[in-house]
Amino acid sequence: MMHATSSHGGTQAAAAGTHQSTEGKGMAVRDRVGLLDIIRGYVKRGAPRTSTTLRGVIDLARADRDKIDSIGRRVQRMAHRHPERPAVRDARRGLSYFALNQLANRWAHWLREQGVGPGDGVALLMENRVELLAAVTATIKIGAIAGLLNHNQRGEVLGHSLGLIAPRVILVGGECHEAFDSVRDDAAAKSAVLAWLADGDDAPVPEGQTDLDVASAMLSAADPAEVDRIKAGQPAFYIFTSGTTGMPKAAVMSHTRWLRAMAGIGLASLRMRPSDVFYCPLPLYHNNALTLAWGAALGAGAELYIARKFSASGFWEELRAADATVFCYIGELCRYLLLQPERNTDRDHRVRAAIGNGLRPELWEAFQNRFGIPHINEFYGASEGNLAFTNTFNVPGSCGFCPLPYAVVDFDASEEMPVRDKRGWMRKVKRGQVGLLIAEVSDKAPYDGYTDASASEKKLFRDVFVEGDCWFNTGDLVRDIGMRHIQFIDRVGDTFRWKGENVATTEVERAIDMRDEVDESVVYGVEVPGADGRAGMAGLLLHEGAAFDGKVLADHLCEQLPAYAVPVFVRLLSRVETTGTFKHRKVDLKKAGFNPARSDGDPIYVLKDREQGYTPITDGDIQAISSGTLRL
Known part of the structure; x- marks a missing residue:
């Protein structure tokens, strides 16, 4: 070996x-005793909704890849047992579990008429709305695989994602016609049946596409027979990676993994009940939304409210209008909310829990206290991974527990x-x-x-x-x-080595984000001629109207960080490029390095002397760094 x-x-x-x-x-x-005390205290207080927790644990233990079970089967079961309960809602319309099941069934029968069968791909290009969840349900009810496309992508990247799905049918929302036009001539698009769904308006159906609502209106609303043949281990979705380091990859999400998340996180950890309303401000092409949010709601027979897009200024207003009790987040989302002006309505809501990942420890207490959220259910997981951690016991700063x-x-x-x-x-x-x-x-x-x-x-x-x-x-x-x-x-790719030590970018970003003048920071390593490893560089987006003081920032970072972790370079960003799920795009920043000629006009500073702090980099500095006469 x-x-x-x-x-x-x-x-x-x-x-x-x-x-x-x-x-x-x-x-x-x-230490171990400290965590044990937290857990004991949690149990002693009478962990709420213990019957729901027990049900989740039992469902988790019973999960079996070879068992006849699926997400579509769970939708049907809820529709038959509690048809009147609200299932999903957005700003424009809402559907009960009965109505969701009926609509999905008609669309499923239409998909079958187009030759879609078990294992076939169906590409879905839509923004967040009720119809997207109905289309997902229709697809997986006949054993096909729903490919959730990122509607922010265009051209080559979107075409690459489409090719990975190899779709028999492409369903395009009217709001995404521009995105689809950028890949209309791709081979995958030309070989697929094209369906279209209006976006609540009277826009004409594009040439070569079928109006799905009209085509399916007279079809049967009976449950498809395929549902009773789908095993839990079969694929349900393709969830795409963000593509921050290259072309997106399609992670396969099986029914088993989705059902386990529903049981382990939605029931056992969040302890969802039918009276809950889950507010989802994240795109459904992301697993935090499609699996965690929808799974938590469906598992309890609760309602899912889908926001069209995340808005920091409108977040709490829409959440209150939805009468939500739970919401999902990405860490950056929480930071954006904290940056909003404080209002006397910040705690005016019914939220009892928030679930997500990436909430930085230094923001945790501030976020929880300002908005009055009893339970921060941070979790850890990956679309392509095979385990998850969930903060069942409300341990501050922890991704939680995994059995x-x-x-x-x-x-x-x-x-x-x-x-x-x-x-x-x-x-x-x-x-x-x-x-x-x-x-x-x-x-x-x-x-x-x-x-x-x-x-x-x-x-x-x-x-x-x-x-x-x-x-x-x-x-x-x-x-x-x-x-x-x-x-x-x-992340492994984000950690870099400098002066013989490992530097974790998140730790440096935490120190920088303590500064009031900084709205956002991106830390990465850049190559320096003749140096071993990579030097730290921080891209900073300053608060509107704030001035940059290189001496103050250097003093702060030298106090907060070990010497090797203090960034050598600073770039003042005019904007921060992120994915649809708020992940930073660092590839171009790394390529540009510390050369002002490649920084799109962004000012660049260098830390030559810690007493002086960060000073504007000059051509002489660059020459000295390149020749090795200036040691950093």
Whole structure:
């Protein structure tokens, strides 16, 4: 048996976590007793909705890939048992579970008439609205796979995603005609049946497309027979990666994984009830929305309210109008809400819980206190992954608890590979240390992967602790904080090495974001001629009207961070490029580096002297850095 080995010791992997912000240090030293006290206190208070929690745990334990069960079957069951309950709503219309099931059934019969069958792809290009959820339900009811396209994409990127779905049918919302026109001539589009759905207006049906509402109006609303033949292990969706480091990949989401999320997070962790209203401001092409939000609502027979788009200024007004009790978030969404002017209505809502991922520890308390949210249910998971953590016990700063087999292993950031010992085995880090999170692949925790088999295999480690075992590489660095809880630290590709130490970009961003004049920060590593590793560079979006003081910022960062983690360069951004789910696009920033000629006019500063602070970079500075006469 042969393995890649590393000459770096195990202490290197923990470097990203040994010099943390005050929040990070608190979590790092939290011992097992401390977490146990939190859990005991939670139980002692009489954990609310315990019957719902128990039901979720039972459903989670019963999940079986070979069992006849599916998301469509769950929609049908709710429609037959509680037809009058509201199922889904947006600003324009709402559907009961009976009406949702009837509409989905008619569309499912139309799809079948177009030759769509089990395993076929159906591409859905629509913005958030009730009809998109009905189209997803229709597709999966006949065993087909719903490909949720990112409606923000255009041209080559959208065409690439469309090709991965290989659709028999493409359903386009009237609001996305421009996006579809950019790929109309692609082979995947030309070979598919084209359907169209109006967006609540009288826009004409485009040439070559079929009005789905009209074509299906007279079709049967009976439940398709295929529902009773679909096994839980079959694919349900294609969820696309954000494409921040290359072309998007299509992660396969099975019914099993969706149903487990419904049970483990929606019922056991969030303890949803029929009286709840789940407000979803995230795009349905993202798993936080399609799986967590919809799964939580459907599992309890509650209502899902779908916002068309996220609006920081209009968020609470729409949430109150929806009478929501739960909402989902991405960490950046919470920061955008905190940046809004404080209002005396900030706590005027019925929200009892928020669920999401990426809420930074330094924002956690401020967000929870300002908006009066009792339970922050941070979770950890990935569209292509095979496990999830959920903050059931409301532990501040934690991604939560996971009952499935996982390990946090020693990691070499310079090689971007886990460390193997002389025998070829990986080794786990100690509690409080940072390492790579990996998850065991087994019958109980299967790996569905991507549509691309080679891309799927690249995410797996084999022969990790014993010969023949298989583990999924999450690509994330986390801290093991004990009691099977973790704290997220950084993405592997974002952590870089400088002056022989590992620098976690999220830790640097946390320190920068403490400054009132900074609205948003993006930290990344850039190549420096003749230097080992990458120098830290911070892109800053300043608050409107705020001035940049290089001395003040340098003093602050030198106080908050170890010397090697203080960014060498600063770029004042005119805007921050993000994906539809608020992930930063760092590729172009890394390519531009610290050269003002490639910064689109953004000012660039360099830290040559910590006493002087950040000063504007000059041509002489660049020459000195390139020649090695200026050592950073």
